[in-house]
Amino acid sequence: MDIIELSGLTKKFGPLVAVDSVSLKIREGEIFGLLGPNGAGKTTAISMLVTMKKPTSGSACVNGFDIVKEPDGVRRSIGIVFQDPSLDEELTAYENLELHAAMYGIERKDRRDRILEVVRIVELEDRINDIVKTFSGGMRRRLEIARGLLHYPKILFLDEPTIGLDPQTRKHVWDYIKTLKVEHGITIVMTTHYMEEADSLCDRVAIIDNGKIIALDTPDALKDSLGGDIIIVRTPEPRKIEEAVKGIARKTKIDDGSISLSVAQADKKILKIMDIARERKIEVQAISMHKPTLDDVFLHYTGRNIREEAVSGKDAMRIRHNAWAGGRR
Amino acid sequence: MNHELTALYFMWKRELIRFTRSKSRVVGSLAMPFFFMAILGTSMNGIGSLPAGDGNYLEFIMPGILAMVLLFGSVFTGVIVIMDRQFGFLKETLVAPVSRTCIVLGKSLGGATTAVLQGLMMMGLAVALGASVDLAGLPVVIALMALISMAFVALGVAIGSVLEDMHGFQLIMNFLVMPMFFLSGALFPLSSAPEIVRMVSYIDPLTYAVEAMRFFLVGHSTMPIEISLGxxxxxxxxxxxxSTYLFNRIES
Structure with a gap:
């Protein structure tokens, strides 16, 4: 079942088209990723879905509510973890959650139990009465996730949930996200510009560039659409290898002293190729394999590498802010 | 509706919690008015004839200094909207399923409460310096302080809703708040000011706040109290x- 539906959703800022007529459907219970470089329009798209920005044209429904006509219905159905911190640093974790509970109409008698429940999910029970200012970046993120879950949303929006986090904490946040989907059945919509994040977390990924969806599928299907994995064999006799692997490789390409083969499931095929080479006594100097990543997919569709994008001013600011906050801890 | 009121209450409570946690900020905000009162109030005593406080300058400026504390305290908590925007908390309130009006009212009431608390602290300091305050009239004075504070918090929120970042804040302090204070007749009797200053002071809302405070604290004002209150x-x-209109318009 589709829980979110966008049709022709567009947002313009003056002459700039940030989101350009995007239509897509998100299924209930999946982790859906919006992947793209900084400035691609991911955050603007999310902002419209969470009713923070009004679309210039087009429409969208979230949990059956129209984002323009029924914003309160949308707001009650969703939890949001913003890209930038959005906690009150001078309040304790508990007070932040309590304020949120009040704003989302959670009954007084349920508030305490709910708060304890969500802090347990993100393992912050022992810091619940500490002022947020004393929290590390990772703990703040976890608290924000907890806050996003407090009113039992059907859908959780995560805008760059792991930006500015160290690799270990990032892994932690990934685990929470997976748990939410598996144990709580929450639909998760996330944006990211980390390829490996989209790859390992998302059920389906939409690649967005310049405000347009340029590809949408499961990460595996997107990678497969490039023609499979690549095995590179270094050998003085590439022609013999080419002859030998007929029926295994989909495509072959001979370079000077080596041959590259496009195959499905390179990790299994590589052994087979080794066996064949040994059988036929073809000399192999080296063999390597390369699995296409979502980076390659992005490169394929846009002609650019996602990592070449310059760091935007806002990112630079965020990095500085985090460094500064880190210095105070 | 009930849920909206709960949200309003928690927004109010938030301002109070922040107030009790920011002791250094409170001390800092009371320091300047205190020095005005302690130094000017004691050393300018008897240098000229004053229309109020029986020639006691301390008692003359005390209501003015209290109005100053209310003005600074309220405008500051209102302008905090900018800080909320910068630190991101504003977004959390903007996407909540509550009306913006409730949020802005809760915030304003909270800000006004903290401003009145600062006013009362300042009053205590004034008494310690030798000013006399009529305890029986205190409830009326507190009600008046609440009215003044709510008006200026709302002014602060309105400004905070249109300013993009903290850079504009100094500008507001130097070109709006300080002139408002100096023109209000808090430190000198307007009757002795040149015509032009007096004219400008009549468009300064703080003038009426000072006049009303003076009326209820030392029983004297140059303006009829009905006009000041009106x-x-x-x-x-x-x-x-x-402020409600501008806050409702914020699109972050």
Whole structure:
């Protein structure tokens, strides 16, 4: 079942088209990723879905509510973890959650139990009465996730949930996200510009560039659409290898002293190729394999590498802010 | 509706919690008015004839200094909207399923409460310096302080809703708040000011706040109290309407 539906959703800022007529459907219970470089329009798209920005044209429904006509219905159905911190640093974790509970109409008698429940999910029970200012970046993120879950949303929006986090904490946040989907059945919509994040977390990924969806599928299907994995064999006799692997490789390409083969499931095929080479006594100097990543997919569709994008001013600011906050801890 | 009121209550409570946690900020905000009162109030005593406080300059400026504390305290908590925007908390409130009006009212009431608390602290300091305050009239004075504070918090929220970042804050302090204070007749009797200053002071809402404070604290004002109170109520209605309108328009 589709829980979110966008049709022709567009947002313009003056002459700039940030989101350009995007239509897509998100299924209930999946982790859906919006992947793209900084400035691609991911955050603007999310902002419209969470009713923070009004679309210039087009429409969208979230949990059956129209984002323009029924914003309160949308707001009650969703939890949001913003890209930038959005906690009150001078309040304790508990007070932040309590304020949120009040704003989302959670009954007084349920508030305490709910708060304890969500802090347990993100393992912050022992810091619940500490002022947020004393929290590390990772703990703040976890608290924000907890806050996003407090009113039992059907859908959780995560805008760059792991930006500015160290690799270990990032892994932690990934685990929470997976748990939410598996144990709580929450639909998760996330944006990211980390390829490996989209790859390992998302059920389906939409690649967005310049405000347009340029590809949408499961990460595996997107990678497969490039023609499979690549095995590179270094050998003085590439022609013999080419002859030998007929029926295994989909495509072959001979370079000077080596041959590259496009195959499905390179990790299994590589052994087979080794066996064949040994059988036929073809000399192999080296063999390597390369699995296409979502980076390659992005490169394929846009002609650019996602990592070449310059760091935007806002990112630079965020990095500085985090460094500064880190210095105070 | 009940849920909206709960949200309003928690927004109010948030301002109070932040107030009790920011002791250094409170001390800092009371320092300047205290020095005005302690140094000017004691050393300018008897240098000229004053229309109020029986020639006691400390008692003359005390209501003015209290109005100053209310003005600074309220405008500051209103302008905090900018800080909320910068630190991201504003977004959390903007996407909540509560009306913006509730949020802005809760915030304004909270800000006004903290401003009145600062006013009362300042009053205590004034008494310690030798000013006398009539305890029986205190409830009326507190009500008046609440009205003044709510009006100026709303002014602060209105400004905070349109400013993009903290850079504009200094500008507001130097070109709006400080002139408002100096023109209000808090430190000198307007009757002795040149014509032009007096004219300008009549468009300064703080003038009416100082006049009303002086009326209820030392029993003297150059303006009829009905006019001061009338202007303050109108000013309160105007700033509250404008701040609610502007806050409702924020699209982050």
């Amino acid at each position: 202007v303050l109520v109108l000013f309160f209605a105007a700033t509250t309407t404008i």
